[in-house]
Amino acid sequence: MSEQASNQRIYSRIAGTGSYLPEKVLTNDDLAKFVDTSDEWIASRTGIRERHIAAEGETTGDLAYHASVRALEAAGVDASELDLIVLGTTTPDLVFPSTACLLQHRLGANGCAAFDVNAACSGFVYALSVADKFIRTGSAKTVLVVGSETLTRMVDWSERTTCVLFGDGAGAVVLKADDETGILSTHLHADGGKKELLWNPVGVSVGFKENEKNAGVRIRMAGSEVFKYAVKALDAIVDETLEANGLDRHDIDWLIPHQANLRIIEATAKRLDMPMDRVIVTVDKHGNTSSGSVPLALDAAIRSGKVERGQMLLLEAFGGGFTWGSALLRY
Ligand code: ACO
Numbered sequence: 001m002s003e004q005a006s007n008q009r010i011y012s013r014i015a016g017t018g019s020y021l022p023e024k025v026l027t028n029d030d031l032a033k034f035v036d037t038s039d040e041w042i043a044s045r046t047g048i049r050e051r052h053i054a055a056e057g058e059t060t061g062d063l064a065y066h067a068s069v070r071a072l073e074a075a076g077v078d079a080s081e082l083d084l085i086v087l088g089t090t091t092p093d094l095v096f097p098s099t100a101c102l103l104q105h106r107l108g109a110n111g112c113a114a115f116d117v118n119a120a121c122s123g124f125v126y127a128l129s130v131a132d133k134f135i136r137t138g139s140a141k142t143v144l145v146v147g148s149e150t151l152t153r154m155v156d157w158s159e160r161t162t163c164v165l166f167g168d169g170a171g172a173v174v175l176k177a178d179d180e181t182g183i184l185s186t187h188l189h190a191d192g193g194k195k196e197l198l199w200n201p202v203g204v205s206v207g208f209k210e211n212e213k214n215a216g217v218r219i220r221m222a223g224s225e226v227f228k229y230a231v232k233a234l235d236a237i238v239d240e241t242l243e244a245n246g247l248d249r250h251d252i253d254w255l256i257p258h259q260a261n262l263r264i265i266e267a268t269a270k271r272l273d274m275p276m277d278r279v280i281v282t283v284d285k286h287g288n289t290s291s292g293s294v295p296l297a298l299d300a301a302i303r304s305g306k307v308e309r310g311q312m313l314l315l316e317a318f319g320g321g322f323t324w325g326s327a328l329l330r331y
Pocket of ligand 1: 036037038041042045046120121122160161162164198222223224225226227230260261264288290318319320
């Protein structure tokens with residue numbers, strides 16, 4: 001599904017960003033104390049050096065709240081002005097109500113629409129795309145978009161092939177309707193046929209108990225298969241996004257990718273003929289935070305002064321489902 005905004009009068013402009021990482025840091029060396037791995041293996045295969053772990057009792061909603069407060073502050077927007085909250089997560093606080101509803105109440109934004117989007121690591125890009133549609137159609141003027149996860153809650157800490165990859169964190173953006181600039185297009189895809197390459201095969205309807213069909217709430221991943229599929233899918237979506245906007249790859253100022261693996265990020269940068277100093281990399285600091293990763297990277301890029309107003313940004317993500325998506329925007 002793609003949409004081009006060439007003659008669009010209303011754009012969704014990023015008015016402010018925020019992010020939040022839990023206090024506790026787990027380094028690669030810390031991990032090597034209880035699982036058969038090493039800093040050298042993890043850093044060379046993934047680029048990850050450390051990740052943050054939510055404290056006991058600290059939830060996805062808590063992380064989302066702190067990131068959202070910072071984004072609202074940066075945008076100069078009061079929560080009461082929000083028309084909509086869309087929150088990407090695959091680790092909601094509760095089965096229901098949605099984490100977006102819990103967040104809405106905590107922010108004091110009562111009355112506005114609020115819902116979650118589950119697209120695994122593409123959750124934020126999916127949520128951003130949905131929010132953009134609301135703004136473009138005139139259904140909303142001010143929207144909070146969040147990506148928040150406590151992925152480590154479903155990590156098997158004895159499984160070295162997955163436990164080294166994931167971390168907890170959240171990022172948020174406030175979008176405002178603007179008649180001049182903002183999101184140019186978003187592109188979303190999915191391939192449900194590959195679910196067993198990256199999944200957590202438990203749930204309300206299937207059941208949470210260990211049995212032949214499933215074995216506890218934990219992430220399973222066929223790493224190298226996911227890696228190959230992700231690189232191909234991201235290559236294709238980069239081309240699709242540029243083509244939809246009549247742009248050349250050299251028109252992009254910054255690539256802000258999903259932070260799963262530095263080697264996947266480098267492959268996409270190569271496709272764009274982009275030097276790595278035009279790519280935002282934060283995976284070393286927080287590992288794969290799923291939906292949290294793109295807005296965390298975006299916020300870091302903006303707050304560090306790297307990304308400036310008027311620049312062209314390409315956001316992309318890939319995750320379980322499979323799902324993948326992109327957003328091209330003038331900041
Ligand atoms: N420490 C040390 N050795 C390890 C570790 C570890 N943590 N994990 C695996 N190994 C070993 C394996 O056992 C294997 O050993 P063997 O050759 O003796 O059998 C060897 O290292 C190579 O394993 P591979 O799985 O082939 O390693 P690969 O180079 O593919 O890297 C990785 C694995 C990092 C998981 C990579 O495949 C990857 O990043 N895949 C993509 C993951 C991803 O991007 N997910 C995104 C979405 S996540 C989401 O949506 C929730």
